[in-house]
Amino acid sequence: MKRIAISFAALALGTVAAQAEIAAGDVQFDDYGAVEMSLTGAPGDPEQGRVIMTTKSMGNCVSCHAADAYADVPFHGEVGPWLDGAGDRWSEAELRGLVVNAKMTFEGTVMPAFYKVDGFTRPGDAYTGKAAPADLPPILSAQQVEDVVAYLMTLKDD
Amino acid sequence: MKFKYTHSAAAVLLAIGLASPAMADEEAELVINDEIEIVTKTTAPAHLDGHLDEILSGWRFRSDDTQAMQMDDFDNPAMLGAEAGMELFETAWGSEGKSCADCHTDLESLSHVRPTYPKWNEGAGEVRTMQMQINDCLTGRMGAEAEKYDSNNMLNLEAALSSVARGLPVNVAIDGPAAETWEKGKEIYYTRFGQLELSCANCHEQNYGNMIRADHLSQGQINGFPAYRLKNAKLNGVQGRFKGCVRDTRAETFSPGSPEFIALELYVASRGNGLSIEGPSVRN
Numbered sequence: 190m191k192r193i194a195i196s197f198a199a200l201a202l203g204t205v206a207a208q209a210e211i212a213a214g215d216v217q218f219d220d221y222g223a224v225e226m227s228l229t230g231a232p233g234d235p236e237q238g239r240v241i242m243t244t245k246s247m248g249n250c251v252s253c254h255a256a257d258a259y260a261d262v263p264f265h266g267e268v269g270p271w272l273d274g275a276g277d278r279w280s281e282a283e284l285r286g287l288v289v290n291a292k293m294t295f296e297g298t299v300m301p302a303f304y305k306v307d308g309f310t311r312p313g314d315a316y317t318g319k320a321a322p323a324d325l326p327p328i329l330s331a332q333q334v335e336d337v338v339a340y341l342m343t344l345k346d347d
Numbered sequence: 348m349k350f351k352y353t354h355s356a357a358a359v360l361l362a363i364g365l366a367s368p369a370m371a372d373e374e375a376e377l378v379i380n381d382e383i384e385i386v387t388k389t390t391a392p393a394h395l396d397g398h399l400d401e402i403l404s405g406w407r408f409r410s411d412d413t414q415a416m417q418m419d420d421f422d423n424p425a426m427l428g429a430e431a432g433m434e435l436f437e438t439a440w441g442s443e444g445k446s447c448a449d450c451h452t453d454l455e456s457l458s459h460v461r462p463t464y465p466k467w468n469e470g471a472g473e474v475r476t477m478q479m480q481i482n483d484c485l486t487g488r489m490g491a492e493a494e495k496y497d498s499n500n501m502l503n504l505e506a507a508l509s510s511v512a513r514g515l516p517v518n519v520a521i522d523g524p525a526a527e528t529w530e531k532g533k534e535i536y537y538t539r540f541g542q543l544e545l546s547c548a549n550c551h552e553q554n555y556g557n558m559i560r561a562d563h564l565s566q567g568q569i570n571g572f573p574a575y576r577l578k579n580a581k582l583n584g585v586q587g588r589f590k591g592c593v594r595d596t597r598a599e600t601f602s603p604g605s606p607e608f609i610a611l612e613l614y615v616a617s618r619g620n621g622l623s624i625e626g627p628s629v630r631n
Contacts, residue, residue, distance in 0.1 A: 245560075252560035264561040268554050292544075299553065301543040311599045312542050318594035321542070328542060328597075 210331045213306045222294030223282040228304070228331035238340025241333050248303065248329055248337055258344050269300060274346040284341045288334050303329040303337075372414070373407045373556075377625065380420055383514045385623040392620040394521065398552055399566070404622050405574075405630060408555075408565040413577065416629045425506060425575035425627030428582045432507030435500060441491025447484065447504075454511045461505075461512035461624050465613040467525040474528040474613055477505055478584075478604075496604035497584040502573045506582055509573065509626035517570050517619045525613065532614025535607055541598025547615075550592075567592070568619040569612070571628030578631055585612050 208230025216224055242250040243262040255265030256272040275284065287294055290302035304327045312321035329337065377385040387404035395402070406414060420426045436447045436454055451457055464477045475483075478494075478501050485491040494501045521529040539546045550559065551567035558564070573582045586603035589611060593600045601607040 249560075264558070266559045267557045268559055268564075299545060299549045301545070309540075309542055309544065309598075310538055311540050313594065313596075313598045313600070315597060316594055318590065318598075318600040320599040325542070 213304050213327045216289055216304065218286055218290070218293045219282075221283070222286040222290075222292075223280065224285040224289055225282045227335060228285070228289075229335050231332065231335065233332070233335035233337070233339025235336070235340040235343050237333075238336035238338070241329065241337050242340060247333070250337075253300070256344065272341070272344055274344060276342045276344040277346050279341075281338060281342055285334065285338045288329070288337050288341075301328065303327065304331065304334050372411060373403075375407065375411075375414055377404075377406055377414070377418065379418055379513060379625070385514060385625045386516065387622065387625070389621045392617065395618060398548075399618075402568065402619060402622055403555070403566050404568055404619075404625060405565040405571055406625060406628060408563045409630060413629055413631055417625070423575070423627070423629055424580075425573070425582060425629055426510065428503045428573065428575070429506040429510040429627050432503035432505070432510075435504055436507060440485065441489040443488065443490040445489045450484070450488065454507055457508055458511045458515065461509045461626070462515045462518050463520070465519065465525075465528075465609060465616060467520065467523065467528075469524075474525055474609060476586075476609055476612055477508065479609075496602075497587050499582075502582040502584055505573045505584070506627040509624055512624040513626075514623050517616060517622050517624060519613060519616045519620060521613070521617045528610045529613050529617065531607075532610035532612070535611045536614055539596075540593055541596030543596045543598075545596040547592065547611075566618070567615065568622060569615050570619045570622040570624055571626045571630065573626055574628045574630045576630050582627065583630075585615075589615075 211228045218224055241248040243259050251262055251265055253266040253268035254272045255267060258273055289304040291298050291300040292302060306325050306327050312325055313319060314321050377387050387406050389402060391399040391402045416422045439446045465474050468475045478496060481504055482493045486493050536547045547567060550564055555564050555566045569585045572585045576583050586608040589608055590600045590603060
């Protein structure tokens with residue numbers, strides 16, 4: 190939080206345009222699991238968000254969620270709900286909360302937390318089966334989370 | 348759950364209109380060589396009350412082609428391993444010049460083994476998997492070196508021992524002295540491991556029947572092991588499979604042969620009490 194405060198100060202002085210990134214441990218959720226504040230201050234790129242969601246080595250959301258919106262990508266999972274219309278059903282802050290840590294919105298959900306670095310049982314180093322490094326990175330970076338949120342916001346029902 | 352599955356799978360197929368993995372016929376019945384009737388679906392054992400009503404073999408979730416390969420021993424690539432295991436059974440192995448057959452007559456006399464392991468061993472004061480028991484014979488009675496966990500020889504012997512037990516019901520004991528190990532295995536089954544925070548139950552109890560990417564989730568039963576996987580074209584042991592699943596949660600895995608996986612094997616085997624032994628099986 191300190192870093193953020195500093196960056197706002199800098200903003201006020203008009204010297205720095207970008208907000209410092211909010212670290213995984215510092216994200217603030219409201220009572221319903223939503224995250225109001227952008228993790229980076231920079232707008233997300235929906236095109237990039239779509240790539241992240243549908244690429245196995247990135248978000249791999251498609252392994253659990255199907256959607257007409259990315260029907261060109263093969264092998265949609267059915268563990269989670271369809272995502273078409275997610276941008277109508279949820280606000281941007283709610284979607285950010287879902288991607289950062291869906292367990293704050295849905296208690297006990299099987300959906301993994303994509304921007305979280307501790308509190309795991311036997312965390313590993315990605316898919317190697319080996320122990321995680323001490324500074325385990327979140328599955329998605331702050332900007333990748335923003336990109337995914339930006340893409341989810343485009344999933345409207347009409 | 349079944350309705351949801353059929354409904355949404357059909358919708359996915361319609362929506363993407365692309366080659367999708369061939370769907371299983373979950374209602375098919377397995378008869379091997381037109382002779383051995385295999386129970387692939389039955390009422391769940393009492394200890395699963397509140398978790399599952401019905402237990403299903405992984406065979407039911409495989410594509411028609413993969414299902415068919417297991418219906419005839421000539422088409423089942425896993426049977427090559429079983430044959431190699433049958434030969435090993437007759438082969439003298441260590442400094443004592445003895446084969447398994449010298450003590451056990453023939454494989455058929457051991458048909459009760461595959462359905463009842465892992466099992467409490469009174470003398471050793473521990474729960475033993477088949478592989479641990481085989482190693483005890485190798486080192487204790489035959490003067491041979493212990494085999495590594497999931498070595499080719501081990502998997503071939505397991506395949507041979509499974510092949511003679513096909514059609515017999517899984518019936519591992521979970522009470523008495525095995526209870527403590529069983530409880531430990533149960534705890535592991537429901538623990539959410541790794542950075543993805545997923546337990547065995549999240550996938551195999553809550554989501555069996557659903558697709559996860561290109562994989563059709565089964566109940567993760569082990570009545571079909573050892574399993575010949577088309578993916579790696581060889582026999583795979585139970586604990587090697589566990590290791591792969593734990594790794595896929597972005598976790599630090601346990602090793603085959605570890606106390607954790609021995610306990611987990613007992614627990615997962617007990618979730619299949621009542622299904623037939625059908626291994627060595629074919630899976631993708």
